[in-house]
Amino acid sequence: MKPAPFEYRAPDTVDGALALLAEHGEEAKVLAGGQSLIPVLNFRLARPAVLVDLNRISSLAGIEALAGGGLRIGAMTRQRAAERSDLVAARAPLLSEALPHVAHVQIRNRGTVGGSLAHADPAAELPALALALEARFRLRRAGAERWVDARDFYTGLFATALAPDELLDTIDVPPLPPGAGCAFEEVARRHGDYALMGVAAVVVLDGGGVCRIARIACVSAGPGPLRAPSAEAVLQGQRIDSALVHAAADALTRDIEPTSDVHASVEYRTQLARVLTRRAVQRAADRAAGTRSA
């Protein structure tokens, strides 16, 4: 099937795009890499009257170092550019580790960081990574902007805090605290397929090896990306050993709401979540210990 007819607009400035969104509101859709939107249009699951192509707006792409150690990523930065960036590897190694799991190289060459975050697919890696990294998003509309924490951005199944006339234009990733280690684990039917389950972990150890901060975020575990507060609480304030990692992984099963589908049952996804949490937390803790002993 082909998309329903639409008017195609390709502004070359952010202000031009925002003016179009202000004019057309819910009738408009922005086109980033098109890797999710084009199939949606072809299946006629969306029928926007106006398509606002962001690909000519060069100012929306790029990766910069933030003073103090964080990263600023333009929404139109291709996923593959982020994956291959030395700056991302140095400042947000969790992203470098996880991005190769996002679809296939050909899709990452076109797909954008902002497009994946805005699309809010519960099986997508980047939204969960944004939660684990406590990223912040700058949303712009004509004449105004606001910053939204990743944890407030996701509001349900394919649902976000973005208003119809708003654009996600920038993602800020704060620096990891000293003594942090990160790890990402997922299982997919084939490499590059959407994850049956994925777990991102950030563990911060103090000078004595006690877990000061634990952040765990899951992919394909509910209607949107989610953090796992029960599992995090088990780890925080404790010295991490194998028994504690098992206890955290068991606690995580209270935080998630996986569903059954043609690919996997709830029981299988829950067991995957347990196993992947153990692996991710243990590797993150080992890496954190490595930074402490280095």
Ligand code: FAD
């Ligand atoms: P588009 O498809 O252009 O847009 C997606 C949605 O976001 C649209 O509603 C659009 O209006 C909106 N949008 C885009 N940019 C903005 C913005 N800046 N501000 C506001 N709204 C915006 N993804 C994964 O995470 N993991 C996978 O394993 C995976 N596997 C895939 C396998 C296949 C075969 C395919 C085709 C895709 C797969 N994807 C996967 C999706 C891929 O990562 C997409 O690139 C991503 O979901 C959307 O990014 P995009 O830039 O292509 O956005």
